[in-house]
Amino acid sequence: MFDILVYLYETYYRPDACPEPAALARKLSAVGFDDVEISEALVWLTDLTEMAGDETSLAFSSTGTRFYVQREYDALGSAAVGFIQFLESAGVLSPLQREIVIERALALEESPVGLGKLKIIVLMLLWSQGKEPDALMFDDLFGSDDEQAPRLLH
Secondary structure (H helix, E strand, O other): OHHHHHHHHHHOOOHHHOOOHHHHHHHHHHHOOOHHHHHHHHHHHHHHHHHHOOHHHHOOOOOOOOOOOHHHHHHHOHHHHHHHHHHHHOOOOOHHHHHHHHHHHHOOOOOOOOHHHHHHHHHHHHHHOOOOOOHHHHHHHHOOHHHOOOOOOO
16 A cells, blocks of 8 residues: 555645546556555545645644553554654644544554654655655655664653
């Protein structure tokens, strides 16, 4: 599924440039993606689009600290939680976007969510909202996990 998400990001500059789901599914199948993965990716993207919408109408600011319940922490893992906190403190994610990222990561039913997959989730959220990370954040999102030291929670 994540290969499809990356393909969409690289192929379509904005989400509104994507064809309708049925046509997109045919194009993805013609490129060589598996039908089951295509279906999963389209459902995941539809859910993301419904949640993300236009954040400006739902934006709120928060100076509070986000506490993770044990189920969330177990599913995300410490590396993902640390990365989410880093992105929020750097101003890449708003509190609402953070919650969407967490929900989409939990929807994977994968434990713990790999940092590479979490980065793709963040990238797809920003893409679905027509936002693009600045150059440094883009490098952090697309950089190799092997090249980066793990982030530690303080």
